[in-house]
Amino acid sequence: MGVEVRVEGLSKSFGSQLIWGDVSLTLPAGEICVMLGPSGTGKSVFLKTLIGLLKPDKGHVHIEGVDIATCSERQLYEVRKLFGVLFQDGAMFGSMNLYDNVAFPLREHTKKSESEVRSIVMEKMEMVGLVGAERKLPGEISGGMRKRAGLARALVLEPEILLFDEPDSGLDPVRTAFLNQLIIDLNEMTQATCLIVTHDINTARTVPDNIGLLYHRHLAMFGPREMLLSSEEPVVRQFLNAQRIGPIGMSEEKDADELAAEADQELPPLPPIPIQQLPSSGVLRPTQRPPGQWCADNGVTPPPGSFASDVVTTQ
Numbered sequence: 001m002g003v004e005v006r007v008e009g010l011s012k013s014f015g016s017q018l019i020w021g022d023v024s025l026t027l028p029a030g031e032i033c034v035m036l037g038p039s040g041t042g043k044s045v046f047l048k049t050l051i052g053l054l055k056p057d058k059g060h061v062h063i064e065g066v067d068i069a070t071c072s073e074r075q076l077y078e079v080r081k082l083f084g085v086l087f088q089d090g091a092m093f094g095s096m097n098l099y100d101n102v103a104f105p106l107r108e109h110t111k112k113s114e115s116e117v118r119s120i121v122m123e124k125m126e127m128v129g130l131v132g133a134e135r136k137l138p139g140e141i142s143g144g145m146r147k148r149a150g151l152a153r154a155l156v157l158e159p160e161i162l163l164f165d166e167p168d169s170g171l172d173p174v175r176t177a178f179l180n181q182l183i184i185d186l187n188e189m190t191q192a193t194c195l196i197v198t199h200d201i202n203t204a205r206t207v208p209d210n211i212g213l214l215y216h217r218h219l220a221m222f223g224p225r226e227m228l229l230s231s232e233e234p235v236v237r238q239f240l241n242a243q244r245i246g247p248i249g250m251s252e253e254k255d256a257d258e259l260a261a262e263a264d265q266e267l268p269p270l271p272p273i274p275i276q277q278l279p280s281s282g283v284l285r286p287t288q289r290p291p292g293q294w295c296a297d298n299g300v301t302p303p304p305g306s307f308a309s310d311v312v313t314t315q
């Protein structure tokens with residue numbers, strides 16, 4: 001069963017540069033969340049702060065009664081075992097073959113015999129479609145294969161919390177669709193709490209239970225998928241619909257002149273909210289809400305055409 005991650009008033013700076021401040025959100029146990037944000041807004045820094053690789057300046061990260069921000073190294077070592085992390089660059093050891101890379105956490109953190117290690121490693125390699133590539137070095141395979149090897153390694157300790165830093169960057173659309181399905185199926189199977197950082201709007205619109213958006217040194221919004229997809233808040237609306245009109249410019253915020261020039265342009269209507277992608281079993285995951293439920297519960301009228309089966313994107 002996944003565990004809840006409760007973030008309270010978190011701030012992180014490097015020197016005098018504030019990356020983000022006062023971030024509060026809860027990753028609900030067993031749910032899938034996506035974190036969006038323009039490049040450089042500190043999404044990777046956020047993931048690293050959640051696992052205690054970076055210390056925040058202020059705030060708390062509560063996981064199973066431990067505050068990652070203030071706990072001892074000993075406690076941190078224990079809490080880290082709850083996590084499986086797929087880093088942005090795969091973070092493979094270049095001199096070790098894929099088998100040894102994937103086996104590494106088991107050899108480091110458990111007392112399992114080599115035959116037990118072998119059966120776990122091969123099970124995960126099969127899950128990500130890498131059987132046959134065990135003896136290859138990370139430098140000898142494609143970026144997509146490295147991502148999948150990173151995913152296999154993230155899974156070997158049966159994590160309660162799975163963090164993915166741009167699992168889909170550098171993957172072709174078909175592989176991205178398979179990877180998304182794999183994450184959804186893994187979540188159904190293990191009920192690990194999942195947080196996916198991505199730039200893929202299609203993934204953000206169809207995969208998660210909740211969406212967050214980091215922008216301009218703060219958390220612009222975090223909440224259920226249908227809440228953000230029906231939101232008229234300008235930054236959320238612009239980002240989730242990949243529009244040029246809105247407060248976000250090519251480099252950070254648009255200036256007053258740019259915004260004034262747009263003021264009389266009509267915004268395109270919000271597109272329909274697609275149905276959330278199902279696991280391969282075809283039934284809702286334990287934490288998945290039926291289509292339209294959040295909107296109905298909150299008296300929000302979704303954009304016309306929402307939740308029609310023909311707006312399910314081709315995943």
Ligand SMILES: Nc1ncnc2c1ncn2[C@@H]1O[C@H](COP(=O)(O)OP(=O)(O)OP(=O)(O)O)[C@@H](O)[C@H]1O
Nearest residue numbers: 014019037038039040041042043044045046088166
């Ligand atoms: N260890 C570090 N020391 C100093 N500055 C850092 C460090 N790590 C990250 N930064 C800075 O923090 C900011 C946010 O970086 P981060 O990698 O989290 O962005 P991101 O949102 O993940 O971007 P992208 O979408 O391109 O991956 C950047 O300005 C970066 O230079």
Ligand SMILES: [Mg+2]
Nearest residue numbers: 043044088165
């Ligand atoms: Mg990043």
